[in-house]
Amino acid sequence: MQTKNIIEIASCVFKYPQSQRIILDINPFHVRSGGHLFLHGKSGSGKTTFLNILCGITEPLQSNIKILETDFSNLTPSQKDRFRADNYGTIFQQFNLLPYLSVKENIALSCGFSKQKTYHVSDMEEEIERLMSALDLASSLLNKQAMHLSVGEQQRVAVARALIGAPKIIIADEPTSALDSDAKESFMKLLFAQIEAQGSTLLFVSHDKELSSYFETDYDFSKFNKALS
Amino acid sequence: MKTLWLLTSKSITNRRMAFTLSIISIVISVVLLLGIDRITKAAKNHFLNTINQTDLIAAAPEGSLDILLNLIFHMGDPLKEVDYSSYQTISKMDKVAWAVPLSVGDSFKSYDAVSTTNDYFKYYRYASAKVLEFSQGGDFKDFYDVVVGSEVAKKLHLTLHEIIHLSHSSGESAHTHANRDFHICGILKSTGTPNDTSVFFQLKADEAIHLEWQSGHFVDMHISSEQLAKMNIQPKHISGILIGLKNRSNILNIADKLEHFKGENLKAVIPAKALSKLYVLLKNMQEILTLISSIVFVAAIFGMIATMLATLNDRRREIAILRTLGATVKSIFTLFALEAFIIVASGILLGNVLLTLLLILNNLVFYTTVQISYFPDIYELSLLFIMLISAIIVSVIPALKSYKNSLQDGLMVKI
Numbered sequence: 001m002q003t004k005n006i007i008e009i010a011s012c013v014f015k016y017p018q019s020q021r022i023i024l025d026i027n028p029f030h031v032r033s034g035g036h037l038f039l040h041g042k043s044g045s046g047k048t049t050f051l052n053i054l055c056g057i058t059e060p061l062q063s064n065i066k067i068l069e070t071d072f073s074n075l076t077p078s079q080k081d082r083f084r085a086d087n088y089g090t091i092f093q094q095f096n097l098l099p100y101l102s103v104k105e106n107i108a109l110s111c112g113f114s115k116q117k118t119y120h121v122s123d124m125e126e127e128i129e130r131l132m133s134a135l136d137l138a139s140s141l142l143n144k145q146a147m148h149l150s151v152g153e154q155q156r157v158a159v160a161r162a163l164i165g166a167p168k169i170i171i172a173d174e175p176t177s178a179l180d181s182d183a184k185e186s187f188m189k190l191l192f193a194q195i196e197a198q199g200s201t202l203l204f205v206s207h208d209k210e211l212s213s214y215f216e217t218d219y220d221f222s223k224f225n226k227a228l229s
Numbered sequence: 230m231k232t233l234w235l236l237t238s239k240s241i242t243n244r245r246m247a248f249t250l251s252i253i254s255i256v257i258s259v260v261l262l263l264g265i266d267r268i269t270k271a272a273k274n275h276f277l278n279t280i281n282q283t284d285l286i287a288a289a290p291e292g293s294l295d296i297l298l299n300l301i302f303h304m305g306d307p308l309k310e311v312d313y314s315s316y317q318t319i320s321k322m323d324k325v326a327w328a329v330p331l332s333v334g335d336s337f338k339s340y341d342a343v344s345t346t347n348d349y350f351k352y353y354r355y356a357s358a359k360v361l362e363f364s365q366g367g368d369f370k371d372f373y374d375v376v377v378g379s380e381v382a383k384k385l386h387l388t389l390h391e392i393i394h395l396s397h398s399s400g401e402s403a404h405t406h407a408n409r410d411f412h413i414c415g416i417l418k419s420t421g422t423p424n425d426t427s428v429f430f431q432l433k434a435d436e437a438i439h440l441e442w443q444s445g446h447f448v449d450m451h452i453s454s455e456q457l458a459k460m461n462i463q464p465k466h467i468s469g470i471l472i473g474l475k476n477r478s479n480i481l482n483i484a485d486k487l488e489h490f491k492g493e494n495l496k497a498v499i500p501a502k503a504l505s506k507l508y509v510l511l512k513n514m515q516e517i518l519t520l521i522s523s524i525v526f527v528a529a530i531f532g533m534i535a536t537m538l539a540t541l542n543d544r545r546r547e548i549a550i551l552r553t554l555g556a557t558v559k560s561i562f563t564l565f566a567l568e569a570f571i572i573v574a575s576g577i578l579l580g581n582v583l584l585t586l587l588l589i590l591n592n593l594v595f596y597t598t599v600q601i602s603y604f605p606d607i608y609e610l611s612l613l614f615i616m617l618i619s620a621i622i623v624s625v626i627p628a629l630k631s632y633k634n635s636l637q638d639g640l641m642v643k644i
Binding site: 052055057086098113114 | 231235236239240242243547550551552553554555558560635636639640
């Protein structure tokens with residue numbers, strides 16, 4: 001079976017509206033389906049801006065991006081919102097969850113904005129419980145408000161939310177930086193196990209080079225971004 | 230939409246302090262806006278419904294509003310007196326169907342005592358031509374009979390045949406005619422007019438009990454009530470005359486005749502015209518009060534928006550998370566509109582409940598003849614609807630600000 005390219009970037013240029021300086025000019029690259037890509041780089045190298053563009057929240061100055069065989073660059077902002085809802089699962093450094101919702105509501109929220117994700121989940125309760133146990137989360141946490149969870153628990157709930165509805169692309173932005181080294185290791189193992197089980201493609205951004213051992217492909221974002229060199 | 234409802238309700242619960250304060254300010258403005266509308270409308274109805282089918286009122290020359298207020302509403306400064314003979318002449322005029330003499334100025338406790346004849350109960354009409362009815366007893370039979378209004382009876386727990394004592398004049402200068410027993414012969418049904426707060430007795434009895442009043446002082450003439458009744462005393466002065474015509478088209482003609490009345494200076498007031506003057510006054514007052522309460526409402530809405538804007542910074546992360554999960558611009562605007570809707574709708578609901586409770590309480594504590602409606606009418610409902618819509622429209626302001634923040638923040642809020 002030929003592996004398709006999930007993300008194909010021919011060009012992507014960004015500058016802030018008021019500024020003259022181009023801060024992002026990405027070298028052409030692609031991510032294959034099911035691939036795990038590790039982007040590392042110093043803070044300020046434009047990693048987060050790049051992710052914002054890939055998610056369709058930030059508009060680039062010029063771009064030619066194909067995602068899931070869709071001409072992503074030419075989508076309208078609201079089409080991008082829908083695209084993101086349907087195809088992405090996202091995990092951040094911290095504060096991933098709405099503090100006033102329960103764990104269960106936080107996980108299900110992802111499906112609340114996407115019919116496609118909802119379609120992939122036949123039984124919401126069951127799927128949430130399955131993901132919780134796969135991610136080593138006690139089922140007693142289900143109805144607990146997110147604000148009462150430890151940081152490690154919160155990050156794993158964020159993974160569950162990113163995974164539910166089996167989105168094709170998982171984007172992780174420094175998801176381990178708030179975790180200590182033991183928690184980091186178990187987090188990475190759980191994340192990989194679930195992503196592989198689901199066959200999702202992972203785009204993982206971090207400044208922490210140690211994590212590169214988990215990945216088959218590893219890019220230095222500073223070299224990747226022509227604007228910095 | 231289900232997701233947005235869940236988010237709004239939980240998010241609001243999370244910010245319940247600011248949320249409650251916003252609702253309270255809406256409740257206050259709703260109570261004020263509807264309360265003022267309710268009360269001014271009730272007052273307007275009360276005034277406009279008080280007298281009907283009386284074509285003319287004749288009294289000593291004064292402003293037409295003064296005459297109306299004094300004779301019908303028992304308010305304001307006393308009028309100059311009219312000769313009883315004028316009443317006798319007018320009642321015999323060709324085109325006059327009926328005439329009722331009235332004398333106001335005396336009192337019973339804090340209520341007005343009006344002396345008249347049985348014709349008053351026969352010809353007085355209020356609202357849409359309603360007749361005065363008795364809940365108990367009937368009109369005057371004996372010399373010292375008195376008919377009491379519904380509120381007087383209710384407030385003072387008066388019953389039929391009970392003895393009461395009227396007072397000369399009213400207010401602080403009132404002096405009770407303690408030696409003259411009046412018997413309650415009838416109690417009127419409630420009408421929502423000043424009749425409810427009045428007692429009525431016969432003109433001749435009025436004249437008789439004032440025999441002992443000379444130059445404003447009581448002089449005991451040692452005449453028994455029975456003797457006094459038999460003295461065939463004729464009234465000399467009255468305050469005014471209510472007149473009904475055989476043909477209403479003669480109103481101007483008769484009014485002119487009365488104003489050039491032989492023997493005495495009279496003023497003829499057309500009640501409908503005087504009431505419309507009153508109506509204009511009330512309408513102006515209502516408009517000013519409505520304007521004030523509308524301003525209070527606008528202030529409450531801006532207060533709500535200010536609160537929403539103030540909590541926006543705390544919600545940046547929340548909105549960023551939702552945007553990441555795929556919440557569209559439309560969803561964000563809907564979230565704010567829902568929040569504004571919930572705040573204003575609860576404010577309206579609670580405001581209405583509070584107003585009704587206040588009005589019920591008011592009715593329990595201060596019995597009043599003014600009938601205030603407990604429920605909003607079509608005008609008020611449309612006002613509330615406009616409130617709701619305008620609140621949803623102005624919720625665009627914080628939504629827009631929040632959306633701009635989310636564009637700036639991207640996926641990760643760095644605060």
